[in-house]
Amino acid sequence: MPITVKRRTETINIVLDQEKAQELINLGHDLTNAxxxxxKVEGGNPRARKLAQRIEALKEECAADTLTLELRALPFSKWKRVLEDNTPDPKKPLGRDMVGLASDAVAMMAVTAVVGGEPLPEQDLTNDALRKAFNEMTDGQLTIIVQAVMKLNGEAADPKAAFDLASKTLESSGN
Known part of the structure; x- marks a missing residue:
């Protein structure tokens, strides 16, 4: 029986309108504080409720300006190539071309790509088109993409710690 590998996926959302994104962040901080x-007020927290409603309304407003990417991890050889192509000096990995890394990886990892509910055409998912788009993004927007790419391809997918903890828990509880 052949070995079948099922690579992880993750969906990320990037609000392309930075004014609205910042307003959402600010409202989120206010909601956390509230x-x-x-x-304590009888009947709950009316301030928190109003803030939550404003966040939901703004989320709806942002829908047309939100890039949603469903990404699937790359096989090791492809991921290694992306890293090598975007790391000019292997001794200085912090000098890595993050826009290049993101565009090269997303071009191969994108399962779906949607803006405002409309699928992006294939020509917008090429390395060159993504590089152009990602070059226009702020560090905060690009960071969301790079973190997802690094998480899917660079983090160990080893459930051993969870297995060990579950075994210890079950042994100690007598179940």
């Missing part, structure tokens, strides 16, 4: 407030 939820952590020690002031």
């Amino acid at each position: 939820l952590n407030s020690r002031v």
Whole structure:
């Protein structure tokens, strides 16, 4: 029986309108503060509720300006090639071309790519088209993409720690 590998996937959303993205971030901080407030009001927390409603409304407004990418991890050889192509000096991995890494990887990893509910055409998912788009992004936007790419391809997918913890838990509980 042949070995079948099922690579991990992850879906990420990048709000392309930075003004709205920053407003969402600010509202999120305000909501966190409101939820952590020690002031208790009968009937719940009306301030938190209003903030949550505003976030949901703004999320709807941002839908047309949101890039949604479903990414699937690359096989090792392809991932290694992406790293090598975008690391001019292997002794200085922090000098890596992050835009190049993101565009090369996403061009191969994208299972689906949608902006505002509309699928992106294939010509917008080439290395060159992605590089052009990613060059226009802020560090904060590009970081979301790079972190997803690195997580899917660079983190160990080894469940041993979870297996060990589950075994110890079950042994200690007598189950």
